[in-house]
Amino acid sequence: MAEKLSEDFFKRDVLEVAPELVGKVLARRLEDGTVLRERIAETEAYRGEEDKGCHASKGRTKRTELLYGESGVIYVYLCYGVHWLMNVITGRNGQPQGVLLRAGKVHGGPGKLTKYLGVDGSFNGRRICSEPDIWIEDDGYRPEIVTAPRVGIDYAGEYWRDVPWRFIAKE
């Protein structure tokens, strides 16, 4: 029943992809063969150079290069030296867009999610639709979505801080 998401899913605008990703299942196969599954409960959209909350707004750098690259690429970012945050690149090539996977249903919180799944910097730049040990499934579940302003980007200024590009599955 569960279908692996294809690259086409990520080739649309981030504002279409981000809400649809909520309710999907993030799957991860560990080295010993164990498969972990975590329902995505919360995502955030980061879109374009004009979005002051987006890393790419500061210009194209080695770190943000991936945001401009191909859809379906995993962008893993180490925050505060402690937490790995996981994004998936969306949209047309050349357009810096990405969806931040903020939380799973069980393990709420960006840092916790990646810690549970064992995701770290070695996943940066890999493709989520053609990897044997990490992928996203659609099992038909469609939660009700609520939107909210993004968090953790107070530096982005009033307008971008308040844009409701955070998507949460309603309980």
Add this chain to the structure above:
DNA sequence: TTAGTGATATCC
């Protein structure tokens, strides 16, 4: 509320 953490970027 505050401390801790380390890769990246931006200055010398």
Add this chain to the structure above:
DNA sequence: GATATCACTAAA
């Protein structure tokens, strides 16, 4: 080479 920054969490 040296700082400053940061899409967070845990502890208090």
